[in-house]
Amino acid sequence: MTMAFAIDEINENSSQWLEDQFQLVHYLQKVNFTTSFGDQVSFPENREALPIYDVMNWLWLPDGRTKVQIVGEVKRSISRGEELTLDEDRIVCNSKSKRATRSVCSERYPPGTRMARKKGQPKCCFDCVPCSEGKFSNTTDSVECISCPEDFWSNPQHDHCIPKITEFLSYHDPLGICLTTASLLGTFICTVVLGIFTCHRSTPVVRANNSELSFLLLVSLKLCFLSSLLFIGRPRLWTCQLRHAAFGISFVLCVSCILVKTMVVLAVFKSSMPGGGANLKWFGAMQQRRTVLVLTCVQAAICTVWIVTASPVPHKNTQYHNNKKIYECVVGSTISFALLLGYIGLLAVISFLLAFLARNLPDSFNEAKLITFSMLIFCAVWVAFVPAYINSPGKYADAVEIFAILFSSFGLLVALFVS
Structure with a gap:
């Protein structure tokens, strides 16, 4: 009984003590006065006194001692919030510079x-x-x-x-202007030579030079020069589809004419020998036209299948240069492009071999030597074209192909007609 009475007395005293504590907090929350220094003292609802801090300036004196002086204060009030007060005239820096040290680790950094x-x-x-x-x-x-x-x-x-910078082989580009001029110059020369042959088509010299094949060869060379213009200017769908087809067909027409002329030269030489007259019946005018037509139609079929199955299309390339967008034509089918070039190369090699075999003919058959020389130039240009084309980015790939077209066309024109 005595122990139970003692416990009850302790509980009663504890309750009284807690009640006194709550009453004290109640009155503390109402405390709000201003000291003689002008500082406001109060206890907000969170029961924490509003802080007041002094800003101290540490000085290192010449004799090694330190001195601390108050240069401002930081205080917080219910009505105004936190406030910083500084007396800048009393701030002294321990350095030769009189400017106050900035309290940041790093300066602000600009755009970019x-x-x-x-x-x-x-x-x-x-x-x-x-x-x-x-x-x-x-x-x-x-x-x-x-x-x-x-x-x-x-x-x-x-x-x-x-x-981004837009890049393609333009007519306004110095390189494009030079290539366009060369193409038009070659076209003009072909037109002039064709006019001369037409005016003198009845003369023995033109007739002996196989006038029909010569006319067709000049027309095909003219088309070769003009086809290079399709590689200049901003790529469009129709120019991408037409440029390789026009170039491939016109060159096959040109090389086919040269191949037939070579075979005719060999046939005429053999017919001049005893018992060789029967050879000419296989190389009459009709047979020559058919041979050229068949060889050209093979290339036309390759181009048609290429355009139908995997047509070349314009493409915006950003892989070569990050700050440029390069407009170019993607070939669509690498195999078709290889077949187009390979077929031209095959006809050129055959023409070269036949002309080379006939290089030692008498001077009256001097045309065989000119064909050999022209085919040598043609093959050398296109053999050099392949690695140069593969390693040339953007508009320079088109420029390399135009160079190959123009150089080989000029080589054929000079070797076969100017010489």
Whole structure:
């Protein structure tokens, strides 16, 4: 009984003590007065006294001692919030400079850069890192850089994006102007020579030179020169489809004429020998036309299948240069392109071999030597074209192909007609 009475007395005293504590807190929350120094003292609802801090300036004296003096204060009040008061005239810096030291680890960084925090350092310490290529930041103290849209690239300052440079072999480009001029010059020369042959078509010299094949050869050379113009200008669907077809068919027509002329020269030489007259019946005018037509139709079939199955199309390429968008024609089918070039090369090699075998004919058959020389130039140009074309990016691939077309066409024109 005595122990139970003691426990009840303790519980009663504890309850009384807690009640007194709550009453004390109640009255403390109402405390609000101003000291003689002008500081406001009060206890908000969270029961914490509003803080007041002194800002101290430490001085190192010449004799080695230190001196501390108050230069301001930080205080918080219910009505005004936190306030900082400084007496800047009393602030003394321990350095030769009279300017106050800035309380930051790193300066602010401009547009075109981003913040990279230093590991293990305070949050205000960071490195200023320039934006990488293709990214930008247009605000101060940017946390990260933004990637430019697909058709844009960052300017040198990386503070905004600019449109990518558009590149293709243009008629306004100096290279395009030179190639266009050469193409038109070759076309003009072919036209002049064709006019001369037409005016003198009844003369023995023109007739002995197989006038019909010569006319067809000049027309095909003219088409070869003109086909190079399809490689200049911004690629379109129709130019991409037509450029290789026109170039391939016109060159096969040209080489077919040369091949038939070579066979006719050999047939005429053999017919001049005893018992060789029967050879000419296989190389009459009708047979010559049919041979040229059949050989050309094979190339036309290759081009038709190529366009129908895997047509060349214009393409915007951004792989060669990040700051450029290069417009070019993709061939669509590499196999078809290889067949087109391979067929031209096959006819050229056959013509070269036949002309080479006939190189030692008498001077009256001098045409065989000219054909040999022209085919040698033609084959050398196109053998050099393949590696140069593969290793040339963008508009320079088109320029290489135009160079090959023009050089081989001029080589045939000079060797067969100017000589």
